[in-house]
Amino acid sequence: MLPISLLFTNTKLSKIGFITEDKCSFCKSESETSSHLLFDCIKSKSFWKDFESYFYSLSKEFVHLTLKDVIVGVIITKCPLLNYLLLIAKIYLWECRRTQILPNITGFKLKVKNKFETEKYVCMKNNT
Numbered sequence: 411m412l413p414i415s416l417l418f419t420n421t422k423l424s425k426i427g428f429i430t431e432d433k434c435s436f437c438k439s440e441s442e443t444s445s446h447l448l449f450d451c452i453k454s455k456s457f458w459k460d461f462e463s464y465f466y467s468l469s470k471e472f473v474h475l476t477l478k479d480v481i482v483g484v485i486i487t488k489c490p491l492l493n494y495l496l497l498i499a500k501i502y503l504w505e506c507r508r509t510q511i512l513p514n515i516t517g518f519k520l521k522v523k524n525k526f527e528t529e530k531y532v533c534m535k536n537n538t
């Protein structure tokens with residue numbers, strides 16, 4: 411799992427004097443804590459709603475993600491696809507924050523496609 415306590419959010423960076431503003435990189439209005447950035451931000455919430463619809467289109471399973479689900483994964487049911495996509499989504503959100511772009515489902519789908527192509531290439535190279 412992504413160790414979110416290790417993320418250097420704007421709140422942490424401002425506390426150590428690296429930057430002066432602790433505002434969220436996405437909404438620019440709330441303090442950028444890990445939980446805000448990855449879940450509570452209005453921009454992240456919008457992304458997760460689209461993520462839930464995307465997951466439904468893939469699996470025909472409805473999910474309503476909570477902060478806990480996003481942070482530690484869905485542990486109630488065995489769902490390796492959902493947990494794999496959650497990992498990619500968290501990495502995607504952090505990359506959006508790092509590159510100062512707003513997260514969107516189209517960008518996420520492209521990242522999933524790139525991951526799939528990489529995994530496919532590795533399988534072909536290893537004859538697995």
Ligand SMILES: [Zn+2]
Binds near residue numbers: 435438439440450
């Ligand atoms: Zn925000």
